[in-house]
Amino acid sequence: MSLDDAGLLREYECAATFSWSQCLHGHAHRLAAVGFVVWEKVPMIVRFQTNPIRRTWGIILYMWQVLLFSTLCVVGVYLLYQVWGVKWMALGSAIPLGVIGTALAIFLGFRNNSAYDRWWEGRKIWGGIVNISRTMGAQIMTYVTDIHVKDGPPKKPISDIHRELVYRHIAYINALRLHLRKQFEQYDEVLSPFLEEKELQTILSKSNKPTQIAFRQSQRLKEILKDNMIEDFRLYEMMHSIETLYELQGKCERIKNTPFPLYYSFFTRMILYIFVLFLPLSVIGVFDKLQVAWAAIPVCILTACMLGVIERTARTTENPFENYFGDVSMTGLCRTIEIDLREMLDETDTVPPPLPQEEVMGGIRVVR
Secondary structure, three states: OOOOOOOOOOEEOHHHHOOHHHOHHHOHHHHHOOOEEEEOOOOOEEEEOOOHHHHHHHHHHHOHHHHHHHHHHHHHHHHHHHHOOOHHHOOOOOHHHHHHHHHHHHHHHHHHHHHHHHHHHHHHHHHHHHHHHHHHHHHHHHHOOOOOOOOOOOOOOHHHHHHHHHHHHHHHHHHHHHHHHOOHHHHHHHHOOOOOHHHHHHHHOOOOHHHHHHHHHHHHHHHHHHOOOOOHHHHHHHHHHHHHHHHHHHHHHHHHHOOOOHHHHHHHHHHHHHHHHHHHHHHHHHHHHOOOHHHHHHHHHHHHHHHHHHHHHHHHHOOOOOOOOOOOOHHHHHHHHHHHHHHHOOOOOOOOOOOOOOEEOOEEOEEO
16 A cells, blocks of 8 residues: 555644544554654654654653652752751762662663663564565576476466465565564455465464465465476475574564563662662752752753663663564565565566655654
């Protein structure tokens, strides 16, 4: 479906309207929370808000918990210390804060590195899927031929067989995308252009759709071998490509089905909030000696927000297949594969356009 189709580019200004139910896949609250605009029906096409007021409001929504907690802590400490004269509450040493900060830095560093490693591994896996897909397209167009058929013309024109095999592979990569994102309701709509109705209904009855599509591809290659339209050792090479696809699929499923250990998230957030609590107690006396005790309020809030952003970024990044705005752009990669393979079939007039990835003022439009 082209991006110019009716109704495809109806914008929802989520950060301004809070119309969560109208926005994409139920994740609009995460998108809007960092000032994004969402296009209905286009999977994960987002861009940054260009309005600075809405962007600022989006950032506040993105990290409101840390922002609220730090504001309450520092304002409470300021009122007790400066207004009501509870001077004894100020810590005379920065050692407690330094110890807590060291622990927080270790946890945040490990958590962010591990989260990015998960995301980058997911992206490398899908890079491998792109590469093996192009290889399979070339193998289909090169190895599957009717020059060895001896008993009259083949039952099906060779061009139709090429198209069938290529389309089934396009169905596979899209089924894998939907499988990882658990968008089960979209299987019928997404796969129907690439599979015959009987085969589609068979696939829809299975629990793991991409696995069954790849299996059906291998069975079809076996039938083509019986019809003398592919040689034995060429079939072995194509089966090796399917084996590689299964390996890459298994790696994706391992990341998807192995969540980041919960206790890392829990203790990182716990130490973060302890640090935010002790921060105003440690700095209020220092600023009071400089006769600017009020400056502790913005300094503590900004420090807490910076640390909160780091922690929240890790939580967003650790799941690369959840259809959030920061996940692996599987929709864009599937479209790239589809374009490459359909151009191998010389379907230049019907090949869909690439999904938009151009830069826009104030941010980057991201295709997911």
